Amino acid sequence: MGLAVSAHGGYHTSMLNTIIHGEPTAKPPLLIAHGLYGSARNWGVIARRLADERQVVAVDMRNHAYSMWTDQHSYPELANDLAEVIDHFGGMADVVGHSMGGKAAMTLALQYGDLVRKLVVADIAPVIYSHSQIQFTEAMRAVDLSKVKRRSDASEQLAKLGVEPALQSFFTQSLDVKGQRWLLNLDVLAAEMPKIMGFPELEASWDGPTLFLSGSASEYVLPEHRDLIRGLFPTAKFAKIPGAGHWLHADKPREFEAAVRAFLNA
Template sequence: MLNVIDHGPADTNEPPLLIVHGLFGSGRNWGAIAKRLSPNRRVIAVDQRNHGNSPWFDSHTYEDMAADLAEVITHFGGRMDVCGHSMGGKAAMVLALTRPDLVNRLIVADIAPVTYGHDQNQNIQAMRSVDLSKVTKRADASAQLAAHIPDTTLQSFFTQSLDVKEQRWRLNLDVLDAEMPKILSFPDISGRFEGPTLFLSGANSDYVAPEHRATIREKFPKARFAKITGAGHWLHAEKPREFVASLEAWLSHSAL
């Protein structure tokens, strides 16, 4: 089973919330968000396959990831609300479409069920370029990454997946590189999820475009859309308080 970080149980009648991170992330990245939400409900954050402390596999498809999430939900006793960001949002959508019996409500953070043209392989190459034998602290890795990735925020994000003591990445870079076309795409699934669904996006992001709405509504007929002002694709990290407030407001007003 996937590695999980269990923030709970909360002593409430609210259903538990499963948080699913995006590419190159981990459940640990969502610790602050999970803690802010956990007084009102049990919150469980996962490390997806080939990420964090979860097992490594030779494949990384959305069907794989959805099956992993289904195993976690079943292990904890049944249905959950599910929130997924980016790649995690796609995995959460596939779970809802294929196993609607396991999902109460769905929150999709800044991603649509479509194929994207951008590539992430350059970031994999940047991480591969780091001479881990010369890394004794995360700042050492950031300094090396700077030659390829000038954005200090991204440097910090990537090095959170670095095991400094073991001098290894907690990312299966070879498989993520090979499976990148599948990660950028979205599988052809004929199902529909009839439960409440929120597509929450950063106002400065173009990941969920107006032309995507027809496809979204076809698969998620109860979809609602909201944006967080001043946020981009990493809306939960850029505007954490607003992100939590948006989730809590929607969860409190959307009927199960």
């Protein structure tokens, strides 16, 4: 891989790995940025459905799946990665970001607003969270991969480490069983966890159309976050998906897809 140069001056050894659904249309492509421990593959069903109207580009974020592993994992860097992908796909996109990907997408809009047409932020706010996800990094690092012949072997070990079933299946999607390795840069994600749980202080706002779409059973986006959100995203609208938690796209995929489609086409 040669050095790819973004129009915004960032240098990478390679662009983020992408999974492309559908063909280009008159509408801007839709870029999907997954959350912590996720991958482009997690979004396959929703991406395929939304690709009936526009091209959908799902990315593997850095330090995840098949994208580059680096020692840094800050939101300005993640936003720069996304900007490079949008440059590559025509210079303007609609963007959906979940959790960590939502914070990266918000940072993208605040730093490179001309690249984003509409923004959907899925179950995350531009705030510092006190609860960490470090216990899941530790659980995955504790799995004895030499004893894993199939995904279910890893799930069994994760269960003994107290990981709930829904998250066992989610995490093991990022397991290379044959190579007996995680497709996650767990050491760097652990070291950079304070940045992942945080949000950069940016003297900026973005007044494009923005939807904060949350799960009704999740506590990531609270009423007390709204003033801060509106300071950064003055046109922000808020919606909740009934019966969905933090992984709202997995809990209620049809409702999530319908909400995103309605917002993008409004």
